[in-house]
Amino acid sequence: xxxxxxxxxxxxxxxxxxxxxxxxxxxxxxxxxxxxxxxxxxxxxxxxxxxxxxxxxxxxxxxxxxxxxxxxxxxxxxxxxxxxxxxxxxxxxxxxxxxxxxxxxxxxxxxxxxxxxxxxxxxxxxxxxxxxxxxxxxxxxxxxxxxxxxxxxxxxxxxxxxxxxxxxxxxxxxxxxxxxxxxxxxxxxxxxxxxxxxxxxxxxxxxxxxxxxxxxxxxxxxxxxxxxxxxxxxxxxxxxxxxxxxxxxxxxxxxxxxxxxxxxxxxxxxxxxxxxxxxxxxxxxxxxxxxxxxxxxxxxxxxxxxxxxxxxxxxxxxxxxxxxxxxxxxxxxxxxxxxxxxxxxxxxxxxxxxxxxxxxx
Numbered sequence: 001x002x003x004x005x006x007x008x009x010x011x012x013x014x015x016x017x018x019x020x021x022x023x024x025x026x027x028x029x030x031x032x033x034x035x036x037x038x039x040x041x042x043x044x045x046x047x048x049x050x051x052x053x054x055x056x057x058x059x060x061x062x063x064x065x066x067x068x069x070x071x072x073x074x075x076x077x078x079x080x081x082x083x084x085x086x087x088x089x090x091x092x093x094x095x096x097x098x099x100x101x102x103x104x105x106x107x108x109x110x111x112x113x114x115x116x117x118x119x120x121x122x123x124x125x126x127x128x129x130x131x132x133x134x135x136x137x138x139x140x141x142x143x144x145x146x147x148x149x150x151x152x153x154x155x156x157x158x159x160x161x162x163x164x165x166x167x168x169x170x171x172x173x174x175x176x177x178x179x180x181x182x183x184x185x186x187x188x189x190x191x192x193x194x195x196x197x198x199x200x201x202x203x204x205x206x207x208x209x210x211x212x213x214x215x216x217x218x219x220x221x222x223x224x225x226x227x228x229x230x231x232x233x234x235x236x237x238x239x240x241x242x243x244x245x246x247x248x249x250x251x252x253x254x255x256x257x258x259x260x261x262x263x264x265x266x267x268x269x270x271x272x273x274x275x276x277x278x279x280x281x282x283x284x285x286x287x288x289x290x291x292x293x294x295x296x297x298x299x300x301x302x303x304x305x306x307x308x309x310x311x312x313x314x315x316x317x318x319x320x321x322x323x324x325x326x327x328x329x330x331x332x333x334x335x336x337x338x339x340x341x342x343x344x345x346x347x348x349x350x351x352x353x354x355x356x357x358x359x360x361x
Contacts (some may be wrong), residue, residue, distance in 0.1 A: 003189060003217040005111075007161075009160055011353075016149050018176045024102065027291050028168040028173070028284065029114040032325040032326050032327075032359060032360055032361045033326060033359075033360045034326055034346075034357040034358070034359060034360070035354070035357060035358045035359075035360060036355050036356075036357055036358075037054055037066065037068075037357060037358050038054070038056065038064075038066055038071065038347065038355060038356045039355040040061070040355070041056070041347075041352065041353070041354050041355055041356070042058050042204075042352070042353065043058055043059050043079055043082050043155055043349070043350050043351050043353045043354060044056055044057065044060035044082060044326060044334065044335075044336070044347040044348060044349065044350070044355065044356055045060050045081070045082035045083070045084070045335050045347055045348070045350045046056055046059075046063070046082055046083055046084050046085035046086075046095070046335045046347070046351075047085070047332030047336060047337040047345050047356060048085050048086045048087040048093065048337050049056050049087065049259045049337050049338070049339040049340070049343075049345070050065075050091045050093075050120045051091075051174055051340070052067050052068070053065045053066065053067050053108070054067075054339070054345060054356060055074065055085060055087055055093055055334075056085070056347055056356045057082040057084075057085050057095060057101055058082050059079055059080070059081065059082050059083060059085050059351075060076065060079035061075065061076050061078050061079030061080075061082070061083060061095075061097070062075075062076045062079070063075050063077070063083070063085055063095050063116050064092060065093075065226050066300045068215040069270065071357045072118065073118065073262075074093055074116045074117070075095070075114075075117055075118065075120070075121075075122045076115025076116075076122070077095045077097055077109065077112075077116065077122050078097055078108060078109030078112075079116045079332050080107065081098055081350070082334065083095040083097050083114075084096040084150075084151060084152055084153045084276075084335070085094050085153065085335075086153045086154050086155045086161070086243050087155060087347065088135060088155035088157070090158070092155070092193045093113055093115070093116050094113060094114065094115055094125065094153055094155055094161055095113075095114045095115075095116050095153075096112075096113050096114070096118075096128075096150050096151075096152075096153040096163060097109060097110045097111060097112050097114070097137075097150070098110060098111065098150060098151060098166075099111030099128070099129050099147070099148045099149045099150065099151050099167065100147055100149040100167055101239075102146070103308065106129040106148065108127070111128045111129035111132075111148045111149065111150055111182070112124060112126070112127055112128060112129070112242075113125040113128060113129070113150070113161060113163060113266055113304065114255060115285050115303075119359045122252060125161065125174060125176065125178060125179055126174045126178045127178075128148050128150045128165065128172065128174075128180070129148040129162060129284065131148075131172070131180045132146055132147070132148035132165065132167075132168045133146045133148075135168065135170075135182055135346065136148075136168075137167075137168045137169050137170065137185070137189055138185070138188075139169065139185065139187045139211075140169075140211075141188055141209055141210070141211050141213065141232065142232070142233070143167070145168075147167040147168065148165055148167050148168055149165060149166045149167035149356065150163050150164070150165045150166070150172075151164055151165065151166040151214070151215045151216070151275075152164035152166075152214070152215055152216040152217040152218075152227075152228075152277075153217065153220055153259060154217045154218050154225070156173075156219065159175075159176055160173050160174060160176070160333070162183070162219075162225060163217070164214040164215060164216055164219045164227055164228075165237070166213050166214055166230065167210055167215060169185065169186045169188075169212045169213065169214050170182055170183070170214060171183040171184045171185075171186075171187045171214060171217060171225070171227050171245065172186060173272075175214070175336040180185065182250065182251060183225070183245060183250060183251075183252060184227070184243070184245050184249060184252035184253065184254055184263070184264045185190070185251075185252070185253055185254065186212035186214050186227065186243065186254045187212065187253060187254060187255045188209050188210055188211045188212060188256075189209075189210055189212065189231070189233070189239060189241075189256040190207050190208065190209050190210070190256075191205075191207070191208055191210045191231070191234070191236040191239045192204075192205050192207060192208070192236060193205060193206045193208050193234045193236070194234060194235075194236050194237065194294075197234055197296075201234060202234075208233075208234055208236075210231055210233060210234065210235075210236065210239070211231075211232030211233075212229045212231070212232070212241075212254070213229055213230035213231060214227050214228075214229060214230075215228060215230045215274060215275050215276070216228035216275060216276045216277045217277065218277040218278050218285065219279050219280045220279045220283075220285060221279050221281070221282070221284070222278065222283065222284045222313075223247055224244050224245060225244075225245040225246075225247060225248060225249075226242055226243065226244055226245070226248065226267060226277055226279070226285060227242070227243045227245065227254070227273035227277075227343045228240065228241075228242050228243075228271070228275075228287065229232070229241050229242075229243075229271075229272050229274055229278070229302065229337040230274060230290075231272075231273065231294075231297060233296065234296065235273065235294035235295055235296035235297070236294070237272040237292070237293065237294050238270050238271070238272055238358060239269075239272075240269075240270075240272055240274045240289075241254075241256065241259075241266055241267075241268065241269050241271070242266075242267045242268040242269075242274070242277070242285070242287070243250065243264050243265070243267060244262075244264070244265050244266070245263060245264045245267060246263040249263040249264065252264040253267075255333070259278060265317065267317070267318060268285075268287075268311055268316075268318070268322075269311075269317035271287060271289060272290075272291070272292055272293070272294055272295050272307075273288050273289050273290045273291055274287060274288065275288050275289070275294045275333070275334060275335075276288040276291045276333075276334065276336050276346075277336075277337045278309070278336045278337050279338070280338040280344065281338070281341065282312075283312065283313035284310050284311060284312055284313070285310070285311040286308065286309070286310060286311075286336045286337075286338065286344055287308070287309040287310075288306070288307070288308055288333050288334070288336050288346065289306055289307040289308075289309070289333075290306055290332060290334075290350075291304045291305065291306055291332065292305050292306065292307050293305070298332070300317070304331055305328060305330070305331070306330035306331055306332055306333040306348065306349075307324055307327070307333075308324070308325045308326055308330060308333060308359065309322045309323065309324050309325065309332060310322065310323045310325060310361065312351055313319060314338070316317075325344075325359055325361050330346065331348065331349045332348050332349035332350050333346050333348035333349070333350075333353060334347050334348045334349070334350040335347045335348075339355045343358060344358070344359040344361060345357065345358055346359055347361065
């Protein structure tokens with residue numbers, strides 16, 4: 001099974017889920033914790049905010065909003081795995097369904113960007129799979145180069161929407177009329193095979209060309225577009241990068257061999273299995289790791305510990321130091337978002353009973 005199908009199969013693993021549990025302060029002398037906003041959810045993943053509202057998605061494709069006093073449904077898109085969501089400055093919420101079924105096919109209603117509307121049928125903004133069928137990944141390493149599994153979404157202030165595709169390993173920009181352009185392509189990276197993958201895997205320490213797997217996108221405080229990687233098989237820990245892309249780019253290349261060249265440059269390195277990003281105050285990015293041991297460790301049935309970091313800016317458009325929040329308190333987190341006052345939210349686990357929490361940091 002290729003990495004594209006592996007990531008799509010997250011929705012079908014049906015492992016025994018654990019709840020997201022608030023615990024003690026994280027190491028490093030900073031107090032952080034989790035305050036429940038909405039509980040009793042089935043596989044919460046997407047999170048966005050608008051004014052005093054927290055918006056979130058769950059497994060059956062439903063998208064809800066809450067203001068702390070009441071909760072209402074914004075709409076529902078095809079489910080099976082909670083869609084990625086984002087809300088623009090006018091309060092319009094977009095929901096992005098994934099693609100890549102068990103055989104690499106796109107399920108009905110999958111790989112599509114929708115706009116949800118309370119009490120009305122969601123509007124199809126763009127068929128991402130249809131576009132990717134004409135836009136093959138030139139750096140493909142596994143499965144079909146035209147496979148699509150859109151995984152991350154960010155609404156821009158001009159009415160367009162960014163979509164990161166975890167199968168086609170690229171960043172797309174979608175216009176309200178359905179026009180799509182490829183903003184950037186993420187090239188694979190040569191990594192070392194980690195220990196413990198079994199006899200069928202290459203020997204530990206062997207070089208292996210691993211796909212980028214573009215799972216996440218956000219607009220940073222500086223206005224640049226940031227994309228986070230999961231890292232394809234063998235999912236070597238510490239090899240997931242965050243790329244910084246010049247706004248308005250078309251056809252940029254994010255190259256780990258030449259990470260400082262062109263319109264896409266490496267911003268941060270050393271992460272593991274990134275699944276979401278959010279731009280925050282003071283130049284920070286929130287970074288969510290599905291599992292600190294890698295998505296492959298999770299898929300293999302090992303214990304799971306997710307993570308949430310604040311990545312602080314450094315010098316010369318590179319990241320500075322990072323700080324882990326709520327260490328050891330997250331299991332399979334899916335999404336994160338800041339509100340306009342700098343409040344930070346996280347949702348998960350992406351399978352089974354879960355919640356949306358506000359993070360004290």
